[in-house]
Amino acid sequence: DTGVSQNPRHKITKRGQNVTFRCDPISEHNRLYWYRQTLGQGPEFLTYFQNEAQLEKSRLLSDRFSAERPKGSFSTLEIQRTEQGDSAMYLCASSAGGGTANQPQHFGDGTRLSIL
Amino acid sequence: AQSVAQPEDQVNVAEGNPLTVKCTYSVSGNPYLFWYVQYPNRGLQFLLKYITGDNLVKGSYGFEAEFNKSQTSFHLKKPSALVSDSALYFCAVSTAGNNRKLIWGLGTSLAVNP
Numbered sequence: 647d648t649g650v651s652q653n654p655r656h657k658i659t660k661r662g663q664n665v666t667f668r669c670d671p672i673s674e675h676n677r678l679y680w681y682r683q684t685l686g687q688g689p690e691f692l693t694y695f696q697n698e699a700q701l702e703k704s705r706l707l708s709d710r711f712s713a714e715r716p717k718g719s720f721s722t723l724e725i726q727r728t729e730q731g732d733s734a735m736y737l738c739a740s741s742a743g744g745g746t747a748n749q750p751q752h753f754g755d756g757t758r759l760s761i762l
Numbered sequence: 763a764q765s766v767a768q769p770e771d772q773v774n775v776a777e778g779n780p781l782t783v784k785c786t787y788s789v790s791g792n793p794y795l796f797w798y799v800q801y802p803n804r805g806l807q808f809l810l811k812y813i814t815g816d817n818l819v820k821g822s823y824g825f826e827a828e829f830n831k832s833q834t835s836f837h838l839k840k841p842s843a844l845v846s847d848s849a850l851y852f853c854a855v856s857t858a859g860n861n862r863k864l865i866w867g868l869g870t871s872l873a874v875n876p
Contacts, residue, residue: 688866753805
């Protein structure tokens with residue numbers, strides 16, 4: 647399967663700990679997105695990369711959150727000093743580029759974060 | 763501001779009956795419209811998109827959607843529902859020039875009863 651891959655699938659950690667998630671996009675896709683989804687809600691946009699450049703970051707993303715895509719391939723999302731409210735599903739998506747808005751985003755199965 | 767509304771939290775249909783999941787949008791400029799489906803503990807799967815051209819768009823798994831510019835709607839349809847279609851459905855919109863960011867509806871839970 648050459649879809650979007652996210653690891654780990656589940657993460658349980660104590661409040662105050664740091665966590666890091668990884669996303670491997672579809673190989674030919676140059677755009678990569680992170681979203682957060684809580685139960686009963688649609689995805690909330692967190693941040694977006696085109697190749698290695700982080701082009702947009704949501705105001706929802708506090709300074710405890712950081713994302714990287716160092717070589718324009720895989721990406722990591724780190725949350726420092728986790729809080730109860732960080733418990734959610736973190737989704738990664740990728741899409742082909744080309745300067746248009748009409749390419750569908752393809753999603754991984756997400757990382758479910760539970761803060762104890 | 764751009765927005766997407768899915769007016770129904772839940773839709774129930776009997777297997778074999780036609781189904782409709784509603785979506786309306788508000789954007790400035792020409793919309794690019796998408797439908798996604800989400801099964802429990804999974805990511806979102808792309809179903810179909812409207813960019814331009816024919817108002818009736820055909821997608822995966824027998825789904826289709828009709829773009830109606832005057833009503834600013836993009837309802838998802840299927841002629842004959844299957845129990846396996848039971849899932850959460852999301853409508854999303856983007857426009858050119860907004861960094862390709864999708865604006866999402868809150869989702870509609872579809873239950874197809876045998």
